[in-house]
Amino acid sequence: MTVVRISDDALALACGADAVAAAFVAAGCMVERVSSWGMHWLEPLAEIDGIGFGPLISGDVGAVLAGTSDKRIGAIADHPFIKRQQRLTFARAGKTRPLSLDDYAATGGWSALKRVKSMASSEIVAEVTHSGLRGRGGAGFPAGIKCRTVLEAPGPRKYVVCNADEGDSGTFADRMLMEGDPFQLLEGMAIAAQAVGARQGYIYVRSEYPHAISKLNAAIELVREHIAPFRIEVRVGAGAYVCGEETALLNSIEGKRGEVRAKPPLPALEGLFGCPTVVHNVLTLAAIPHIMVPGGASLYDSLGIDRSKGTMPIQLAGNIRHGGLFETAFGISLNELIHDIGGGTASGRPVKAVQVGGPLGAYIHPSQFDLPFDYEAYAGADALIGHGGVVVFDDQANMGALARFAFQFCAAESCGKCTPCRIGSTRGVELIDRIRAGGRDADPVEALAQMHNARKDRRSRAEDLQLLEDLCETMQFGSLCALGGFTPYPVRSALKHWPEDFS
Amino acid sequence: MTRAARIVEICVSHRGREGPLLPILHDIQREFGCVDAEAERVIAHELNLSRAEVHGVVSFYHDFSAEPDPRPCIELCRAEACQARGAEELIASAEAAAGERVRLKSVYCLGLCSVGPAARIGDRLHARLDAAALVKLVQSA
Ligand code: FES
Numbered sequence: 001m002t003v004v005r006i007s008d009d010a011l012a013l014a015c016g017a018d019a020v021a022a023a024f025v026a027a028g029c030m031v032e033r034v035s036s037w038g039m040h041w042l043e044p045l046a047e048i049d050g051i052g053f054g055p056l057i058s059g060d061v062g063a064v065l066a067g068t069s070d071k072r073i074g075a076i077a078d079h080p081f082i083k084r085q086q087r088l089t090f091a092r093a094g095k096t097r098p099l100s101l102d103d104y105a106a107t108g109g110w111s112a113l114k115r116v117k118s119m120a121s122s123e124i125v126a127e128v129t130h131s132g133l134r135g136r137g138g139a140g141f142p143a144g145i146k147c148r149t150v151l152e153a154p155g156p157r158k159y160v161v162c163n164a165d166e167g168d169s170g171t172f173a174d175r176m177l178m179e180g181d182p183f184q185l186l187e188g189m190a191i192a193a194q195a196v197g198a199r200q201g202y203i204y205v206r207s208e209y210p211h212a213i214s215k216l217n218a219a220i221e222l223v224r225e226h227i228a229p230f231r232i233e234v235r236v237g238a239g240a241y242v243c244g245e246e247t248a249l250l251n252s253i254e255g256k257r258g259e260v261r262a263k264p265p266l267p268a269l270e271g272l273f274g275c276p277t278v279v280h281n282v283l284t285l286a287a288i289p290h291i292m293v294p295g296g297a298s299l300y301d302s303l304g305i306d307r308s309k310g311t312m313p314i315q316l317a318g319n320i321r322h323g324g325l326f327e328t329a330f331g332i333s334l335n336e337l338i339h340d341i342g343g344g345t346a347s348g349r350p351v352k353a354v355q356v357g358g359p360l361g362a363y364i365h366p367s368q369f370d371l372p373f374d375y376e377a378y379a380g381a382d383a384l385i386g387h388g389g390v391v392v393f394d395d396q397a398n399m400g401a402l403a404r405f406a407f408q409f410c411a412a413e414s415c416g417k418c419t420p421c422r423i424g425s426t427r428g429v430e431l432i433d434r435i436r437a438g439g440r441d442a443d444p445v446e447a448l449a450q451m452h453n454a455r456k457d458r459r460s461r462a463e464d465l466q467l468l469e470d471l472c473e474t475m476q477f478g479s480l481c482a483l484g485g486f487t488p489y490p491v492r493s494a495l496k497h498w499p500e501d502f503s
Numbered sequence: 504m505t506r507a508a509r510i511v512e513i514c515v516s517h518r519g520r521e522g523p524l525l526p527i528l529h530d531i532q533r534e535f536g537c538v539d540a541e542a543e544r545v546i547a548h549e550l551n552l553s554r555a556e557v558h559g560v561v562s563f564y565h566d567f568s569a570e571p572d573p574r575p576c577i578e579l580c581r582a583e584a585c586q587a588r589g590a591e592e593l594i595a596s597a598e599a600a601a602g603e604r605v606r607l608k609s610v611y612c613l614g615l616c617s618v619g620p621a622a623r624i625g626d627r628l629h630a631r632l633d634a635a636a637l638v639k640l641v642q643s644a
Pocket of ligand 1: 168580612613
């Protein structure tokens with residue numbers, strides 16, 4: 001019987017994978033639902049004996065089986081999009097059934113957890129530190145140092161918390177990992193728990209990811225014994241972007257408003273319910289199993305450039321022809337990512353801008369596309385890597401509108417705790433509107449004689465731009481967390497490179 | 504069973520959890536379509552919190568609503584990556600088709616950013632939408 005492999009990842013489902021799978025079953029095939037290869041423009045993608053066909057609709061099935069389909073893409077493993085990658089975290093993508101313990105064990109699953117069982121906590125932490133792994137959530141803080149702080153913190157109760165509140169537009173790697181290879185994440189959490197001495201773990205998943213939530217719950221049920229006495233529970237977010245900030249996330253798990261906490265104290269010392277807590281992003285925790293196999297840490301350390309070690313699952317999104325998941329060692333340029341790998345824009349028009357790192361990331365101009373993918377290089381260019389999302393815009397994008405959107409998004413999602421973010425974002429929207437409208441006169445109230453402090457004459461464009469710059473500076477340095485603190489990045493970069501879009 | 508008794512039952516079912524408020528609110532929102540003042544009062548009593556504390560949490564999160572909305576709901580992504588793929592151009596025709604009968608809700612990223620514009624109806628996801636496809640979704644919602 002012909003075995004057909006089709007992904008059951010949420011993105012494949014959204015593109016119609018179930019109908020295609022049903023058509024193959026109706027044609028007498030055996031269908032295996034696997035994780036996604038991450039070649040999203042080809043979804044729904046079917047694999048028969050290693051040969052790929054996509055993007056399919058159910059009407060294509062007859063031709064695929066007859067060998068006459070023009071959607072044949074050849075051997076998937078040899079496809080240039082896959083061949084050019086170096087997949088460590090996503091080594092199983094496309095190859096295993098997400099909830100099959102047999103598939104997981106057959107591809108090296110649990111070997112790291114078994115190995116660390118005989119190691120001292122400090123040895124585990126030392127190896128993670130040696131690998132050079134940095135937090136993949138955005139800040140890029142060394143993962144080993146965080147673990148060591150928790151390990152050394154006093155206290156009988158400690159927690160491991162996985163931040164799966166992947167709210168950034170243009171990112172989907174966490175979702176793909178949770179849906180495609182959930183055991184790897186659970187194994188990583190179990191190892192982290194062993195490293196710091198935690199008994200309980202939480203995975204905080206955004207409610208926009210129902211498929212990831214059900215996969216994780218099923219996976220946790222299946223691995224209860226493997227990870228005992230450590231226990232893991234999934235907690236579902238409730239539509240607040242700011243809960244991706246680690247202290248807001250902890251408040252949310254505790255059942256409070258998702259407001260940001262002032263630091264210090266660091267969560268590593270006083271985190272969930274006041275106990276020492278290691279909070280890591282999905283991709284950071286999922287990297288731990290392949291780092292903790294013999295030689296894994298050294299391999300990781302040997303990849304990448306400068307202080308950005310190992311691989312990064314980069315997400316190619318937005319107006320790009322070949323969008324999807326591209327895991328590679330740090331150091332790759334945007335030119336390679338967008339043109340060589342991504343095939344340029346989906347619309348066929350010229351690329352105008354790229355936003356890297358989600359809604360809080362800078363807009364990058366094509367003249368900067370040779371920047372190497374590296375935490376420090378991006379920081380040096382007033383940009384950030386964040387969670388590795390790359391969103392491409394063609395020449396129809398209006399950067400003034402996008403800058404306004406950045407403020408608007410911040411206003412809608414601000415937790416309200418600090419003033420620069422709560423008020424500044426709203427003032428930012430007004431200010432950009434004013435600049436784009438060519439300024440405005442004093443309104444009737446401002447014009448009243450008793451409004452001594454209100455300005456009576458029109459501000460010039462230069463004065464408005466200076467005001468915007470002041471606002472950005474206040475938000476950047478005065479906000480409690482990255483939401484208010486980084487909103488100026490997309491705004492400033494848009495204004496700097498595309499001032500014509502602000503008039 | 505009265506509504507209040509059912510809410511008590513939901514609270515009790517989460518008793519073993521640390522910080523049970525969010526899971527409780529999700530259950531109530533799912534079952535009753537909202538978390539209203541009456542529900543807040545019962546929860547506050549069960550968890551030994553003040554009503555202000557419970558209300559503060561309910562009103563903080565976009566997923567909880569104070570009043571039920573019986574209309575079918577389509578969540579449409581309007582975040583940057585979907586904007587880059589033309590999501591904003593679909594809004595006018597979708598709103599016209601929705602009228603008062605269907606609720607169109609803006610959401611920010613469904614994790615389908617490489618195949619947008621994207622929408623979600625319950626747990627069903629839709630990608631690569633164009634104006635015609637979205638209008639069809641609205642009409643059949
Ligand atoms: S931006 Fe629309 S799905 Fe991510």
